[in-house]
Amino acid sequence: MDEEKILERMFPSDILPNIYPKETDYDDIDEILNSNIFNVMLNRRSQRKFEDKEIETWKIEIIFAAADTAPTAGGFQGFEIFHIIKEEIKRKLVTAANNQPYVNAPMVLVFCANHNRIKMNFSKDILQKFSVQDATLAASYAQLASHALGLSSIWIGMFDEQSVKNIINTDLQPSSILCVGYPKKMLMPKPKRKLTDLIHNVYD
Numbered sequence: 001m002d003e004e005k006i007l008e009r010m011f012p013s014d015i016l017p018n019i020y021p022k023e024t025d026y027d028d029i030d031e032i033l034n035s036n037i038f039n040v041m042l043n044r045r046s047q048r049k050f051e052d053k054e055i056e057t058w059k060i061e062i063i064f065a066a067a068d069t070a071p072t073a074g075g076f077q078g079f080e081i082f083h084i085i086k087e088e089i090k091r092k093l094v095t096a097a098n099n100q101p102y103v104n105a106p107m108v109l110v111f112c113a114n115h116n117r118i119k120m121n122f123s124k125d126i127l128q129k130f131s132v133q134d135a136t137l138a139a140s141y142a143q144l145a146s147h148a149l150g151l152s153s154i155w156i157g158m159f160d161e162q163s164v165k166n167i168i169n170t171d172l173q174p175s176s177i178l179c180v181g182y183p184k185k186m187l188m189p190k191p192k193r194k195l196t197d198l199i200h201n202v203y204d
């Protein structure tokens with residue numbers, strides 16, 4: 001199946017009109033769609049310094065579409081993405097995020113939990129927990145997709161929830177802010193603890 005057919009099946013062009021790269025970008029898209037997920041995961045690093053360069057619309061749409069491929073509780077997609085376009089709102093989010101300046105990035109996405117979408121017969125607490133997991137997973141997929149597209153990102157968890165809600169004008173609970181842009185410089189993967197320390201085998 002050629003690349004365009006894969007894209008059309010996953011992300012219909014009536015919904016994401018700019019997702020198809022211009023002809024000049026075709027070399028890129030080939031490489032991107034064939035990118036190995038393990039390479040992407042192993043080489044992703046948090047980036048807090050971005051080039052002052054706009055992200056192409058088709059890359060933005062692939063990031064949205066990738067977020068939308070994440071699993072969600074019951075398949076109900078219990079999350080929403082707020083794409084912050086206005087510079088003034090980005091600056092307000094910097095303040096809400098403990099004055100972390102890199103929140104004012106070329107692309108800023110606020111992932112919010114929306115338990116109202118999850119039509120399952122469980123308590124509100126469970127549905128709220130599901131929706132936070134939905135929003136978190138979607139942000140994580142968006143983060144990996146960003147990296148596969150030659151971008152970098154920083155995950156922001158340190159923010160004042162009520163301030164963010166006021167700034168983006170929603171009652172929904174923000175779970176994370178993902179800031180994306182072209183990296184100033186590529187960073188080497190960070191050392192982690194040994195896998196043997198991480199994994200706890202449970203036998204009985």
Ligand SMILES: Cc1cc2nc3c(=O)[nH]c(=O)nc-3n(C[C@H](O)[C@H](O)[C@H](O)COP(=O)(O)O)c2cc1C
Binds near residue numbers: 046
């Ligand atoms: C739940 C969560 C919250 C985070 N919050 C912030 C944050 O508010 N500010 C920040 O600069 N980085 C934040 N980070 C990014 C981490 O600092 C970063 O992922 C970690 O240091 C590992 O580095 P790496 O992503 O380069 O592997 C957060 C990451 C996660 C998963």
